[in-house]
Amino acid sequence: MEAVLWYVLTGTRGGTNRVRILQTIDERPRNANQLAEELDLDYKTIRHHLDVLVDNGILESSGDEYGAVYLPTEQARHHEEIIERIVDQVN
Numbered sequence: 001m002e003a004v005l006w007y008v009l010t011g012t013r014g015g016t017n018r019v020r021i022l023q024t025i026d027e028r029p030r031n032a033n034q035l036a037e038e039l040d041l042d043y044k045t046i047r048h049h050l051d052v053l054v055d056n057g058i059l060e061s062s063g064d065e066y067g068a069v070y071l072p073t074e075q076a077r078h079h080e081e082i083i084e085r086i087v088d089q090v091n
Helices: 002-010 015-027 032-039 043-055 074-078 080-090
Strands: 059-062 069-072
Touching: 002 015, 002 080, 015 032, 015 043, 015 069, 015 080, 032 043, 043 059, 043 069, 074 080
Parallel strands: none
Antiparallel strands: 059 069
């Protein structure tokens, strides 16, 4: 999982936005629309990054498609220290 986290959060062009999404969700779970407003990013951009984070087991959704709220997976919570280290390096 550590290699996946490093790749998804630092090894690709969208890593910075994915870190911002994780930090925002860490404050409290949000849906895609709330994230787009909070981070001042296009809704489609947020959806893309959420899909990447979900596909890589970092986030999971709860609820229906449009109003789904995103939260960290159990696996991501287990690797919280690694995520914090990556976030510190990105910031």
